[in-house]
Amino acid sequence: MSLRPDVLLAILGMALASYLCRAGGYAILRAIRPPPFVQQMLHYLPGCIFIAFLAPVFAQLGWAGWVAGAAVLLAQWQLRRLALSIAVGVGTLWLMQVLAG
Amino acid sequence: MSEPIPDPLAERRGFTRQGFHRGARAALAITLGLSPFGLVVGMAADQRGLSLVETLLMSGLVFAGTAQLVALQLWTDPAPILAATLACLVINLRMAPMGAALAPLLDRVSGWRRWGTLAFLVDNAFALTVAEQRAGRRDAAFLLGVALVMWLNWMTMCAFGHVFGAALKLPPGHPVFFASSAALLAILVPIWRGPAELLPWIIAGVAALLVHGAGLGAPWPVLAGAFAGAAAGAFRDRRAA
Structure with missing residues (x-):
């Protein structure tokens, strides 16, 4: 149960940097009135962030990941239960790894 | 920018107890996955x-898994203060546009409700909040409800991993590590607003893959993809207008 000063400083630095990222984008948006083009971009930004986040992940997972991803989307589209869709995805990937054994 | 006169009633409508509870319930559905x-x-x-x-101090204050993992990979003795700080700055840069995209929600509140809620912003909480916002409900307390449940789960799991890992x-x-990607993927379903999303989403995916393929690590594929896709959507809409 120790708390070393160098570790504490590193943690505080990490926390400060993370908060600047979290609050910074909104703070800048408030400080400068963005042109209409940027406002239209913000309209599309959320979905694009997640696609851009997931694309490299799925590229590395290979075809088993694509099948599992399709199962997640299908489950969420039909049943709208997040916990269930996640379980379907993990289960599908697990099953395919077992089958590919 | 001139501040409008604060209206306490409007502020209350933008931050409700019901919204907080809705958010907390929504988060419970994905905590298992995270x-x-x-x-x-x-x-x-x-x-x-x-x-x-x-470990708990770091997880509680930083509350960003990928950034923490990368910082821990760089860890040295004595602790790498500058390297760990820079790792968080670079990897969490993707959250800056998220905060900006939540402006319609955050503009309705002020003080701790705005700046405190932002402190808990993370990917999945953002995704759920955007889905909520697109269902027509603008309540910043929803984001705080989601984020606090995720934070409690995060602290519990980090402690569990540290003790029993x-x-x-x-x-x-x-x-099981596919669960966090599956959670984000599933939340894309309620975020989808129709065929107008198709072009920006394709551009975002292709740009992210190109940057990733060029060998650049986080956060560059996310930032490049997000801005390329959003710019494509905005550009198309302006030509159509």
Whole structure:
């Protein structure tokens, strides 16, 4: 149960940097009135962030990941239960790894 | 920018108890999916020699799994203050546009409700909040409700990983780690507003893959993809207008 000063400083630095990222984008948006083009971009930004986040992940997972991803989307589209869709995805990937054994 | 006169009633409508509860319930559905990630971070901290107090302090204040994992990979003795700070700055840069995209919600509140809620912003909480916003409900307390439940789960799982990690033996490619990607993917379904999303989303995916393929690590594929896709959507709409 120790708390070393160098570790504490590193943690505080990490926390400060993370908060600047979290609050910074909104703070800048408030400080400068963005042109209409940027406002239209913000309209599309959320979905694009997640696609851009997931694309490299799925590229590395290979075809088993694509099948599992399709199962997640299908489950969420039909049943709208997040916990269930996640379980379907993990289960599908697990099953395919077992089958590919 | 001139501040409008604060209207306490409007502020209350933008931050309701019901919204907080809705958010907390929504988060419960995905906490199971995010738990493996917390375990991994707790295990990594243990392997780097961090005490349980240090691990929980880091997870509680930083609350960003990928950034913590990367910082822990860079960990040295004595602790790498500058490197760990820079790792968080670079990897969490993707959250700056998220905060900007939540402006319709955050503009309705002020003080701690605005700046405190932002402190808990994370990917999945943002995704759920955007889905909520697109269902027509603008309530910043929803984001806080989601984020606080995720934060409690995060702390529990990091502690669990730190204490029991050595006994768990989860190999890196284990399917449970697919859970956090599956959660984000599933939340894309309610975020989808129709065919107008198709072009920006394709451009975002292609740009992210190109940057990733060029060998650039986080956050550059996310930032390049997000801005390229959003710009494509905005450009198309302006031509159509």
